[in-house]
Amino acid sequence: MLRFVIPASLILACFLLAPTTALADPCEAPLPSRAGATFSGSVRYVGDGDGLCVGRSSDPATWIEVRLADFNAPELGSRAGQEARRRLIRLALDRPVACTAVRGRNGRVIVHDRVIARCRLNGRGLGDLLRADGGREGGR
Template identity: 60%
Template sequence: MIFSGIVRYVGDGDGLCVGPAGRPDQWIEVRLGDFYAPELHEAGGTDAKVRLERLVMGKPLVCRAGKHSYDRVVANCTLNGRPVGQLLRARGGVEGGRGWKR
């Protein structure tokens, strides 16, 4: 499934919501499939969230959904045709956290 929308919320370094303004009931909660950020309570977690916010907040993403993880869609998303994970790494984003496979 392919979907798109404006980023309305960033929860952590690899989680965000896209959808219409003022309609959180219609937002799609996304876990990035191509970047695994440290958890918020781990070293680098807060920095990862800020990095993702600065990159995507208020901007349109196009996402290709894969599977589900908890209550989120796991999706590979692009910003202006470029993979978000690639953009995060280019801006100094370091992957980590529990469950991350090196």
């Protein structure tokens, strides 16, 4: 009987190099549809360097998906985008924020299934906090 031994490093390499499926953000709450609408809660999830979910409970059905109006992070697929996501996680995850829906550059409040909003943490805009922490803008 012939036996094949597959080195553990080869198995690990296969998992690391295999393509992964991007998961959708878990935010499921209805989005505010008018500029000026306010909402608050803790940052429950960070999808990228300028996208997050805000909710008052641990139930994703109560989480509102937000695209920050005051910060334009590099795209997630880039190294700078990954750094931007880690920065936003470090600064805001599980912390309370107060947000106000605003109109984006295209005049809409909701773009790509996210509400455009300015969010404040301890009275300071998240965009200002990200820049003060060394965050660089550069998304599309």
